[in-house]
Amino acid sequence: MRKLTELIFNNTYSELPSVFGTRVIPQPLDNPCLVSVNPAVCDMLELDPAEAQTSFFAELFTGNESLQGFDPLAMKYTGHQFGQYNPDLGDGRGLLMGEVITSQGKKWDIHLKGSGQTPYSRMGDGRAVLRSSIREYLASAAMKGLGIRTTHALAVFTSDTPVYREKVEPGATLIRVAESHLRFGHFEYLFYTQQHAELKLLADYLIKHHFSDLLSHATPYAAMFQRIVDLTATLIADWQAVGFAHGVMNTDNMSVLGLTFDYGPYGFLDDYQPGFICNHSDYSGRYAFNQQPSIALWNLSALGYALTPLLDKEEIDAALHSYQSRLQQEYSIRMRNKLGIVERREEDSALFSEMFELLANQAIDYTLFFRTLTGIPADKLTDSSHLFSELVNDPAPLQAWLNSYAKRLTLEQSNDAERLALMRLHNPKYILRNYLAQQAIEQAERGDYAMVETLLTVLTNPYDEHPDDEHLAVKPPQWGKALEISCSS
Known part of the structure; x- marks a missing residue:
């Protein structure tokens, strides 16, 4: 484990031409205070967790200190927001501070969210508030615990700096850690501004640093796009299987590495509602839960169009055409695991259809339904x-339906112990329900961070039993289902 001053940096992205971003110095927060640090992310960075308890750690990641190796950069990108192209996007309240290299050669972006104004702040203050920072901190840990590809959060800080939203809130910062912060919107920016040489440079960068197995491919750019399609399809299958709604699937919030990216008004399903809208600002339901598979394809089509200087139309169409089958294949695997079904049978489609109809008609809690099933022997x-x-x-x-399910299990002579063990590995007991996040936020705003730590613990291992925290796995109260979450930071 290393101290902060022993971290090794290799800032490959900031070495790209100036059109890719603008160097910006973070704006300090007043009297910063550590809310929580995630030990698992410390391990990823090979960082000694004890460093998080030092004043230097707090001052460093709230803009009051600097570290040799940091090269803060506000990344420039654009994107389609609610279906409309917006050229005025970029890191408006975040900075890519640097890229840490581990002893195994793994590269991790260190990104400071809430670091103040940049050229892309669009009249905003560039700040983050404690509320949104805690939501992203816990969500990234929850998704990692569920086995879903995601960005990570090393730590979250609060401060005495006032930030003005609907009310005055404490300014905060989040340390986001990711393999890459490249978005679909990075490629759209270079395409729509007709910087085609730089577009090729970015594609080469992505392949070199993240898809290096494609370097010797006969058609590397086509293979790159196919890889992005496959990663995206797999991610969406993961989201749908656990009942996760992102809320703002704009192309600037889509990762080319298939990571869950930019947590805003997300939500996990409580009652099963196929048309669940977690974003109070999504008036048309464009990003409803059941629209996510088609929206991801729409976003991939937008990315494919941005890659036309590098790809033939036939190559783009072939990759896009493969999306649906890849998504269905991945989703089928996950849902079969949730029911402990090993073999594929023709009659399974009816079993699943009847199950989803049952869940929707009676508004059954999605997570608790499957978790309850994991404790019932076939007989x-x-x-x-x-x-x-x-x-x-x-x-x-x-x-x-339970009778039909039991009959189906007999057809493959299911081994009960193996089936239930498989189901327990794929049906979490704990998810980050909105009301739990809200309770943790309200306590943190009063200076009590105990619930943040408790949620971090159970969400890191959501399939395990946590006897002291059973109350976090019960059916939510009615008021907890009606919380309104918007894009406000």
Whole structure:
């Protein structure tokens, strides 16, 4: 483990031409205070967790100190926001501070979110508030715990700096850690400004640093785009399987590495609602839960169009055409794992359709439904609807489906112990429900960070039992389902 001053940097992105971003010095926060640090992310960086308790750590990541090796850069990109192209985007409240290299040669971007104004702030103050910083901090840990590709958050800080939103809130910073911060919008920016030589340079950079196995490919740019399509399809399958709604799937929020990126008004499903809209500002429902697969394809099409200086139309179309089958394949694997079904059978589509109809008709809690199933032996399924008494209003349709499920398991001579073990690995007990995040935020705003730490612990291992924290895995109160979350930072 290393001290901060022992970190090794290799700032490859800031070495690119100036059109890729602008160097900016972070604007300090007053009297910074550490809210929480994630030990797992410290391990990723090979950073000694004890460093987080030093005053230098707090001063460094709130703009009051600097570190040799840091080369702060506000990245320039554009993108489609709610379907409309916006040329005036970029890191408006964040900075790429540098790229840490581990002893194994792994590169990690260190990004400071809430660092003040940049040329891309669009009249904003460039600040983040504690509320949004805690939401991203916990969400990134939750997604990592669920096994879903994501950006990470090393730590979150609060301060005495006032930030003016609907009310005065404490200014905060989040240290985001990612393999790369490259977005679909980086390529759109260079395409729409007709900087085609730089577009090729960025594609070469992406291949060299992240898809190096494609360097000797006969058509590397086509293979690069196909890789992005595959990674995106896999990510969306992950989201849909766990009931995660991103909320703002603009192209500038889409990672070319298939990472869950830019946590804003996200939400995990409580009651199963296919058309769940987690973003209060999404008036048309463009980014509703059940629209995410098609929106991802729309975004990939926008990226494909931006890559036309490098790719033939046939190459773009071929990659886009593969998206749906890849998504369905990945999603099918995940849903079969959730039910402990190993074999593929023709009649399975009816079993799944009936299950989703049941979940929707009775507004059954998505996570608790599957987690409850993980505790029922096959020979008990035909008389087990009472175990769901807190989740359903009418047990008859549920019992009918449980009977069908039991019959299906007999067709493949399912081994009960193996099935239940498989299901427990794919059905979390703990998810980051909005009301839990809100309670942690309200306590943190009063200076109490205990709930942030508790949630971090259970979300890091969401499939495990946490006997002291069972209350975090129960059905949410009605008021907790009605919280309105918007894009406000």
